[in-house]
Amino acid sequence: EIVLTQSPGTLSLSPGERATLSCRASQSITSNYLAWYQQKPGQAPRLLIFGASSRATGIPDRFTGSGSGTQFTLTINRLEPEDFAVYYCQQYGSPTFGQGTKLDIK
Amino acid sequence: VQLEVFGGGLVKPGGSLRVSCAASGFTFSDSFNDAFMSWIRQAPGKGLEWISYISGRGNKIHYADSVKGRFTVSRDNARNLLYLQMNSLTVDDTAIYYCARQQVVGHDFWSGYPNAWYFDLWGRGTLVTVSS
Numbered sequence: 001e002i003v004l005t006q007s008p009g010t011l012s013l014s015p016g017e018r019a020t021l022s023c024r025a026s027q028s029i030t031s032n033y034l035a036w037y038q039q040k041p042g043q044a045p046r047l048l049i050f051g052a053s054s055r056a057t058g059i060p061d062r063f064t065g066s067g068s069g070t071q072f073t074l075t076i077n078r079l080e081p082e083d084f085a086v087y088y089c090q091q092y093g094s095p096t097f098g099q100g101t102k103l104d105i106k
Numbered sequence: 107v108q109l110e111v112f113g114g115g116l117v118k119p120g121g122s123l124r125v126s127c128a129a130s131g132f133t134f135s136d137s138f139n140d141a142f143m144s145w146i147r148q149a150p151g152k153g154l155e156w157i158s159y160i161s162g163r164g165n166k167i168h169y170a171d172s173v174k175g176r177f178t179v180s181r182d183n184a185r186n187l188l189y190l191q192m193n194s195l196t197v198d199d200t201a202i203y204y205c206a207r208q209q210v211v212g213h214d215f216w217s218g219y220p221n222a223w224y225f226d227l228w229g230r231g232t233l234v235t236v237s238s
Contacts, residue, residue, distance in 0.1 A: 044204055098153070
């Protein structure tokens with residue numbers, strides 16, 4: 001089973017700054033089968049990125065996914081107040097999720 | 107386009123509960139698309155755990171080891187409903203239960219079952235609390 005480790009656990013930034021979230025896999029993920037989700041308190045997760053770098057429908061272009069193999073990154077440019085949430089990565093096979101990164105307002 | 111989950115509540119250890127998920131605004135299942143659906147749960151303060159999927163026709167079903175033999179997934183395509191019957195519940199089953207639409211991108215060559223998927227639409231979730 002592939003284990004996903006997200007870092008940092010908590011990231012404190014201000015609106016307008018750039019956030020860089022990391023997702024590291026215990027073994028190589030084939031075909032860039034990795035997704036990112038955003039979850040706000042009391043809400044269901046929302047798909048942001050699939051295939052490591054493709055934005056889901058309606059996701060602003062300030063969200064960018066990148067990476068391959070065992071190292072993946074979600075970058076959020078010019079943070080908006082609504083971006084402060086918990087972010088999870090997920091690998092597609094017998095799917096497992098990372099433990100999440102909480103993006104806090106500084 | 108939405109999924110609405112309902113039926114959660116408080117149940118005693120060893121008890122049973124059925125949660126449901128109502129789909130609207132998209133094709134839940136038809137002759138051309140094998141529209142897979144999944145159940146995913148999140149224990150309080152914890153991360154996400156996929157627990158089961160079912161194919162559009164209901165002929166391909168798979169469970170995580172943590173619920174195998176205790177939980178049963180089913181669907182009623184005529185009513186656009188997805189179900190999760192949970193039996194022999196333990197305190198470790200306490201969680202918010204989400205349903206999600208599953209996008210399958212890969213299949214096992216031999217079994218034909220999905221071996222790679224992600225979730226492009228989630229329902230809001232319902233809380234199941236197992237406590238005496």
